[in-house]
Amino acid sequence: xxxxxxxxxxxxxxxxxxxxxxxxxxxxxRAMYWxxxxxxxxxxxxxxxxxxxxxxxESVPSRFSPECxxxxxxxxxxHALQPEDSALYLCASSQERQDSNQPQxxxxxxxxxxx
Amino acid sequence: xxxxxxxxQSLIVQKGGISIINCAYENTxxxxxxxxQQFPGKGPALLIAIRPDVSEKKEGRFTISFNKSAKxxxxxIMDSQPGDSATYFCAASRFSGGSNYKLxxxxxxxxxxxx
Numbered sequence: 001x002x003x004x005x006x007x008x009x010x011x012x013x014x015x016x017x018x019x020x021x022x023x024x025x026x027x028x029x030r031a032m033y034w035x036x037x038x039x040x041x042x043x044x045x046x047x048x049x050x051x052x053x054x055x056x057x058e059s060v061p062s063r064f065s066p067e068c069x070x071x072x073x074x075x076x077x078x079h080a081l082q083p084e085d086s087a088l089y090l091c092a093s094s095q096e097r098q099d100s101n102q103p104q105x106x107x108x109x110x111x112x113x114x115x
Numbered sequence: 116x117x118x119x120x121x122x123x124q125s126l127i128v129q130k131g132g133i134s135i136i137n138c139a140y141e142n143t144x145x146x147x148x149x150x151x152q153q154f155p156g157k158g159p160a161l162l163i164a165i166r167p168d169v170s171e172k173k174e175g176r177f178t179i180s181f182n183k184s185a186k187x188x189x190x191x192i193m194d195s196q197p198g199d200s201a202t203y204f205c206a207a208s209r210f211s212g213g214s215n216y217k218l219x220x221x222x223x224x225x226x227x228x229x230x
Contacts, residue, residue, distance in 0.1 A: 042220030101147035106158035
């Protein structure tokens with residue numbers, strides 16, 4: 001079992017729906033990430049939060065809206081998605097250190113299907 | 116463009132054999148090299164990682180070999196088991212203060228271990 005918990009595991013939504021993906025970690029990590037992964041491809045970084053502040057947005061369309069309510073939670077709000085947005089959405093977290101890179105720990109993702 | 120080239124794309128090994136996956140990178144500023152293992156329907160799990168100040172790191176049946184001058188690193192799985200069948204991603208990142216935000220992933224290797 002991973003220490004990064006994502007809900008729901010599966011989500012089917014229409015293009016006009018609004019839904020949210022949730023991620024929770026209790027490892028005390030202060031960096032949290034959203035990735036998108038298409039079948040047979042590596043994860044692609046979408047957003048990074050550091051100490052609850054958005055630090056990186058990889059030019060993601062505005063129909064994806066991230067939110068970090070506190071140090072343990074990360075949300076991804078979805079609105080007016082397109083069929084090509086169907087993918088596995090992964091959350092990850094890592095420690096924040098001032099001297100070296102720290103490993104990122106991934107959740108098992110939310111499998112999103114857009115009808 | 117920062118890239119990590121991974122080979123082979125797929126690999127079939129007999130039970131008890133050695134699985135070898137190779138990665139090559141271009142950016143000499145990379146200073147952290149993790150390997151992730153991903154099973155179908157699951158998120159990537161950190162397997163083992165290495166920093167460029169060592170040439171080899173071993174954890175159980177998994178070994179990373181690192182060649183800084185050649186800008187290459189590889190994963191060796193000794194005594195491969197059917198349970199090792201998964202997709203393996205190499206990755207690299209450059210420490211830029213505070214966190215290793217951006218992981219540059221290889222394209223992945225689908226490993227099948229036959230019983």
